[in-house]
Amino acid sequence: MTTTTADRQGQTAGASTGGGAPTTRGRRRSRHHWRRRRKEYALFLLMISPNLLIIGTFDYWPVIYNAWLSLTRWNMLSGAPRYVGLQNYENLFSSSSFHGILLNTLTFSAAIVIGSVILGLAVALLFDQKLRGRGIVRTAAFAPHIVSGAAVATLWLFIFDPAYGLTRVVLDPFGVASPRWVNDADWAMIALIIAYLWKGLGFVAIVYLAGLQNLPEELYEAAKLDGAGTWTTFRRITLPLLSPVTFFVLVTSIIGTFQAYDMIAVLTGGGPGDATTTLSWYVYQQGFRASDAGTAAAAAMLLFVILLLVTGLQTRFVQRKVHYT
Amino acid sequence: MTAARLRRVLLYAGLVAVGLLFIGPMYWLFSSALKESGDIYQFPPRWLPGWHFENFADAWRAAPFGDFFVNSLIVTAGGATIKLVNATLTAYAFVFLRFPYKNVIFLVMLGALMVPNNVTLIVNYITVSNLGWINTYLGLIVPSAGSVFGMFLLRQYMLTLPGDVVEAARVDGAGHLRIMWQVVLPMCKPMLVTVGIIAVVDMWNDFIWPLIVTNTVEMRTLPIGLLYLRSNEGYANWGAIMAGTVMVALPMLILFLLAQRQITRGLTGGAVKG
Structure with missing residues (x-):
């Protein structure tokens, strides 16, 4: 009895891999088959279980427990969540400082998204030209992407030093004094955005470059025959065809900025005041500095929902848009 | 003709500008780290500092960089190895083994990519503290040792392998472990390298989790150690701080120069052929 139902299940699974022989050649053969299949099932479970266990414990369980924590009050140290x-x-x-934090998050995210798309595409177009030395520049541009955010932020902290930093060296010839960057509430967010853009720009450019190199050559030849100028070709052909890449950049930038910790921690620590406190930094602050697990969990849930909406949007958009090939 | 030449000049000017934008700060980092102690406070700065290593010695004295290095090496090696093994085993199982509704299980695992680190932070801290793993290597490694993106990349790669080679090995009576080890993995080598390197970079650079799960200086990893050095030195000794920054950044920069192709392919892979 159990054999037959399990067998049918096995067959559906087998069908999807395309492997496995038909199992309808007599009882003995089918029993032998079933034994082999059971061994295969066991092996499957054995192979995926370590990964599944870790992901279940450290990715999925947190979502559930965090949702519960967001409905409680708890100092994370003693007692139980209430x-x-x-x-x-x-x-x-209802807190106005939280509105400021949401606004910071939005400013930071929007600036990075817009900056990445415009500058990333511009740099990619440059890299797409046959220029001597572009390989070295490409390598140099991508390198900051794989360096620790803490290291990049520390470097920029020195660059931003008003007295001894590189910004003074650059601004001095123009007779402009360097702003106090990270110590000035009006400049701190700008400093954070500059450093963050610098770290990620090369990555975005390479992604765009790959997109550019995948575009069909024929379309450009046809446009040339039609007498279309460079700008028209760019607007009417390149940009629309790159829209899936743009959307990828958009979504990864949003996800990245919403999870940014290291650069904020090193550059500004969320300050001065709350000037560079984003939603993600707020989660850390509430949870691990203010020991307010409930507020931290609620802010994290909010962030999670926003990101889910963004990802959902991407899936829908890309599915609709990517079918031109 | 002149228009074409002008265009070319402008393009090269653009390339030089982009080059300066990215090489400039990097040069600033390395040259500052190699300056003599007092030279860093000169204006205008000295652009060719020579080879002085006092800053590194200063950084090493101000913070236990030896501990930081050992911790980072252990966490990176351990974490990346487990990640790679997990990615390999899971990908193989999903491609070559039968199991009811395995594609559903695959999608469920893939869904973990949507869970942002902010949501896991507090609960993982609680879990790890219940396990008694705060301030231990286990606590540093295990929560990050699962592999979702790497598993995905490897699975996609294994799906493109010629099926008849695996089939032939199976007909010869080879078991799955032998097929995996002797047939499938050698064919997956380029993707294994990519997944492994991405895991190394991720573990080495990880910041927020090591920050909250360790609470003594001796257990900090390099990125957190750098933060410690800076708060210890105040804003005063930029030379030592830049030397510390070089120690954090250089290993990954070297890795990048050695394996540029694998890294770019792995990291940008999701974009074009989504």
Whole structure:
């Protein structure tokens, strides 16, 4: 009895891999087959279980428990979480400093997205030209992407030093004094954006470059025959065809900025005041500095929902858009 | 003709500008680290500092960089190895073994990519503390040792392998472990290298998790150690701080120069052939 149902299940699974012989050649053969298949199932479980266990414990369980924590009040040190309903969310939405933090997050994210798309595409177009030395520049541009954010941020902290930094060296010939960058509430966000863009720009450019090199040659020849100028070709052919890449850049930039810790930690620590405190930094601050697990969890849930919406949007958009080939 | 030449000049000017934008700060980093102690406070700066290593000695004295290096090496080697093994075993199972609804299980695992680190931070801290792993290598490594993106890349790669080679080995009576080890993995070598290197870079650069899961200076990894050095030195000794930054950045820069193709392919892979 169990054999037959399991067998059918096995067959559906087998069909999807395209492997496996038909199992309808007599009882003995099918029993032998079933034994082999059971061994295969066991091996499958054995092979995926370490990974599954880690992902379940450290990726999925947190989502569930974090959702519960967001409905509680708890200092993370002693006692147990106490249920308070939606109070944490209400507190967040009614606090004006939290509105400022949301605005910071939006500013940071939008600046990085727009900067990455425009500058990344511009640099990619440059890299797409047959210029001597472009290989070295390409390597140099990509390198910051794989260096630790803490290291990049520390380097920029020195660059931004008003007295001894590189910005003074650059600005001095123009008779302009360097701003106080990270110590000035008006400049700190700009400093963070510059450093963050610098770290990621090469990556975006390489992604765009790969997109450019994948574009069909024929279209450009046809456009040339039609007498289309460079700008028209770029606007009417290159940009639309690159839209899936642009969307990828958009989504990865948003996801990246929403999870940014290291550069904020080193450059500004969220300051001065709250000037560079984003949603992600706020989660860390509330959880590990203020020991307020409930508020931190609520802010994290908010962030999670926003990211889910963004990712969902990408899946829909890309599915619709990518079929031109 | 002149228009074409002008265009060319402008393009080269653009390339030089981009080159300066990226090489400039990097040169600033290395030249500052190699300056003599007092030279860093000169304006205008000295552009060719020579080879002085006092800053490195200063950094090493101000913070236990030896410990940081050992910790980073252990965490990176351990974490990346487990990640790679996990990615390999899971990908092989999903491609070559039968199991009811395995594609559903695959999608469920893939869904973990959507969980941002912010959501896992607090709960993982609680979990690790319940396991008694705070301030230990286990606590540093295990929560990051699962592999989703690497598993995905490897699975896609294994799906493109010629099926008849594996089939032939199976007909010869080879078991799955032998097929995996002797037939499939050798064919997957380029992708294994890519997945392995990305895992190394991820583990080495990881910041927020090592920051919260360790609480003594001796257990810090390099990126956190750099933060410690800076707060210890104040904003005063930029030379030593730049030397510390070089120690954090240089290993990954070298790795990048050695394996540029694998790294770019792995990191940009999701973009074009989505």
